[in-house]
Amino acid sequence: MEPYIENAVKAMGIKVTGKELFPSYGELSVRDVREKITGVPSPSLAVPFQSPMRPPVMCPGCPHRGVFYVLRQLKLGVSGDIGCYTLGAGAPLEAIDTTICMGASISGALGMEKAHPELAEKMVAVIGDSTFCHSGVTGLMDVVYNGGNTTVIILDNSITAMTGHQENPSTGKTLMGQPAPKVDFVALCKALGVKRVTEVDAFDLDKVKEVVKTEVAAKEPSVIITRRPCALIIKNTEKPVEVQECTGCKVCLKLGCPALSFDEENKTVLVDTSLCTGCGVCTQVCKFNALRKAGESNE
Ligand SMILES: Cc1ncc(C[n+]2csc(CCOP(=O)(O)OP(=O)(O)O)c2C)c(N)n1
Ligand code: SF4
Ligand code: SF4
Numbered sequence: 001m002e003p004y005i006e007n008a009v010k011a012m013g014i015k016v017t018g019k020e021l022f023p024s025y026g027e028l029s030v031r032d033v034r035e036k037i038t039g040v041p042s043p044s045l046a047v048p049f050q051s052p053m054r055p056p057v058m059c060p061g062c063p064h065r066g067v068f069y070v071l072r073q074l075k076l077g078v079s080g081d082i083g084c085y086t087l088g089a090g091a092p093l094e095a096i097d098t099t100i101c102m103g104a105s106i107s108g109a110l111g112m113e114k115a116h117p118e119l120a121e122k123m124v125a126v127i128g129d130s131t132f133c134h135s136g137v138t139g140l141m142d143v144v145y146n147g148g149n150t151t152v153i154i155l156d157n158s159i160t161a162m163t164g165h166q167e168n169p170s171t172g173k174t175l176m177g178q179p180a181p182k183v184d185f186v187a188l189c190k191a192l193g194v195k196r197v198t199e200v201d202a203f204d205l206d207k208v209k210e211v212v213k214t215e216v217a218a219k220e221p222s223v224i225i226t227r228r229p230c231a232l233i234i235k236n237t238e239k240p241v242e243v244q245e246c247t248g249c250k251v252c253l254k255l256g257c258p259a260l261s262f263d264e265e266n267k268t269v270l271v272d273t274s275l276c277t278g279c280g281v282c283t284q285v286c287k288f289n290a291l292r293k294a295g296e297s298n299e
């Protein structure tokens with residue numbers, strides 16, 4: 001919010017009103033703009049009731065959800081980055097510990113590991129495909145160059161989701177939708193000197209867990225690429241999951257899937273079938289086999 005245009009216009013000799021009214025930080029709400037320009041205080045927007053809390057969560061069927069569930073289960077420290085997956089910091093997943101700025105997850109993790117070498121086997125860096133292309137590659141190069149042990153998870157959902165589903169150098173299309181060369185993450189990471197590169201299905205929680213455990217224990221840099229497209233860019237053909245004989249343990253609610261809610265009166269989980277994509281992540285966390293893919297028996 002620096003006076004960029006204001007200064008340029010002033011430099012042309014034109015009188016401008018700007019920064020003496022509006023600050024260089026914070027948010028410009030309609031209220032603030034109206035108040036500053038008219039000088040008339042805006043009416044209070046207070047309402048006589050407490051509105052319900054609605055924290056932002058990942059979409060139903062989001063490929064990032066299960067990965068964060070596993071990282072939380074493994075009690076790993078997580079150096080986070082910027083994208084839809086930053087929501088892994090919020091409740092109920094609460095898996096991300098730090099997020100500094102776009103691309104800082106890997107270099108941040110390397111720095112923490114250099115300051116506290118014992119952390120190397122207790123933490124990972126997570127970064128989206130677009131963010132990795134933007135400014136993660138340099139951090140990974142640094143990890144190899146500086147003899148780090150860092151484990152990096154590239155959350156590849158085949159799109160730049162958070163900012164509105166733009167293409168990026170790893171999606172195989174230009175921003176105009178034209179075919180483009182596609183960055184091969186495995187080849188790129190290996191070219192940077194990372195010998196341990198593993199690809200895993202983001203919806204296969206057992207596999208994600210096994211690979212993460214192996215790679216954080218490794219005494220050299222590793223990259224894990226979790227793959228599944230963003231739920232909003234695929235034509236989904238899966239049926240919603242069904243609930244049968246729920247014990248009411250609420251473990252599945254820790255996933256923060258908006259398609260799952262709890263009926264306190266009947267002590268059972270409910271699935272909103274208009275939201276559920278049938279990704280099957282919740283069926284893997286329910287120990288009582290109460291959540292099942294449509295048509296599957298719970299025997
Ligand atoms: C330096 C900088 N440039 C741009 C942005 C805007 N921005 C926020 S998230 C994001 C990309 C996220 O894409 P990806 O890493 O693929 O994660 P996804 O949202 O798909 O999970 C961008 C460009 C930013 N936060 N910082
Ligand atoms: S837009 Fe895609 S990546 Fe973002 S939260 Fe939704 S499903 Fe996940
Ligand atoms: S569906 Fe399974 S995990 Fe969820 S509350 Fe019921 S028994 Fe627990």
Ligand code: SF4
Binds near residue numbers: 060258260
């Ligand atoms: S299968 Fe489970 S986790 Fe996936 S969208 Fe449906 S309710 Fe959510």
